[in-house]
Amino acid sequence: MPIRVSSDELPEAGPSRNSNSPRSSPGLDGDDDLIEEEGWTKETFENRSITKQNPAATPLLRTTMDKLKEVITRIEEGLELAKETAIALEDSKQDEPSIDDVEAAFFKALDQRQLLDIRIEALKELMAQLQAGQDFPNIESSYEELATPKETEYLAKSKRAKYKNSTEYAEFRSAIWEINHTTACPPVSQWLEKGPDDESDDDEIDIGGTTQTYRCPITLTLYQDATTSNKCGHSFSRAAIMDLIDSAKKQRRVSKCPVTGCAAVLEKSDLKANPSLQKRADEFARRERRREDEREEGDDTIAIDDDEEDGDY
Numbered sequence: 001m002p003i004r005v006s007s008d009e010l011p012e013a014g015p016s017r018n019s020n021s022p023r024s025s026p027g028l029d030g031d032d033d034l035i036e037e038e039g040w041t042k043e044t045f046e047n048r049s050i051t052k053q054n055p056a057a058t059p060l061l062r063t064t065m066d067k068l069k070e071v072i073t074r075i076e077e078g079l080e081l082a083k084e085t086a087i088a089l090e091d092s093k094q095d096e097p098s099i100d101d102v103e104a105a106f107f108k109a110l111d112q113r114q115l116l117d118i119r120i121e122a123l124k125e126l127m128a129q130l131q132a133g134q135d136f137p138n139i140e141s142s143y144e145e146l147a148t149p150k151e152t153e154y155l156a157k158s159k160r161a162k163y164k165n166s167t168e169y170a171e172f173r174s175a176i177w178e179i180n181h182t183t184a185c186p187p188v189s190q191w192l193e194k195g196p197d198d199e200s201d202d203d204e205i206d207i208g209g210t211t212q213t214y215r216c217p218i219t220l221t222l223y224q225d226a227t228t229s230n231k232c233g234h235s236f237s238r239a240a241i242m243d244l245i246d247s248a249k250k251q252r253r254v255s256k257c258p259v260t261g262c263a264a265v266l267e268k269s270d271l272k273a274n275p276s277l278q279k280r281a282d283e284f285a286r287r288e289r290r291r292e293d294e295r296e297e298g299d300d301t302i303a304i305d306d307d308e309e310d311g312d313y
């Protein structure tokens with residue numbers, strides 16, 4: 001992926017203009033004909049020396065990084081959408097075969113995000129080196145040298161090696177699982193075929209095997225305004241965790257994450273609304289009610305169910 005930057009971020013560049021001009025010079029003498037509306041191309045960018053003295057250098061890298069981060073945000077929306085789709089498919093029919101296609105798309109999105117993370121790390125590294133005074137006669141190739149080997153290494157891994165420890169994949173699988181099972185979701189390795197490099201990982205612990213309860217660990221009831229800590233990944237009902245942090249503050253002590261065994265210290269700024277978790281909690285509650293109704297229909301006794309509205313949830 002070439003580093004691209006729009007012309008207005010480069011002080012020495014002339015005004016942007018559509019280059020329909022027949023003149024076409026490959027020089028780097030500020031010729032505006034080189035600056036196309038879209039910004040610099042890989043070719044025009046490649047030969048320009050980037051130094052700490054060049055005030056455009058750091059913003060340029062930062063802009064590129066911001067663009068990559070934007071793409072990551074979109075990929076994450078895609079991951080969420082794929083999960084929703086898989087849930088809907090499983091809900092329509094158990095083990096619906098097209099879930100495999102959705103899974104393939106999910107993997108692809110995880111890969112893309114991983115590759116972008118590698119690119120972002122490479123840019124951070126370049127920025128650090130630039131700050132340290134290093135010059136880059138050809139920043140594009142320095143960028144490639146940093147990123148490409150890591151990308152190649154990642155892409156060579158087996159599925160199992162790539163996704164076995166992905167919390168998102170574990171969530172994807174458990175979200176599908178719980179539609180038609182009341183037991184805990186098996187470890188994700190069940191769905192990840194072993195590759196040639198995965199011979200000896202049998203003893204490793206992989207993610208999964210837990211039942212998602214959708215209950216707030218503080219209130220022990222189903223989430224309300226589900227809120228997730230970005231420090232430790234634990235989730236709570238919003239009001240409950242906020243109260244906990246407030247009362248800790250009043251007593252002048254730090255607020256430890258209330259999940260047993262978690263050592264994270266939580267601030268309000270670490271907590272983020274998690275509407276997708278809330279949605280799943282609501283769907284879970286709906287399925288539970290449906291199961292209950294089916295059980296009751298199976299009974300011979302005629303029960304007048306008067307507590308449907310004020311159930312446990």
Ligand SMILES: [Zn+2]
Pocket residue numbers: 229232233234257258259262263264
């Ligand atoms: Zn925690």
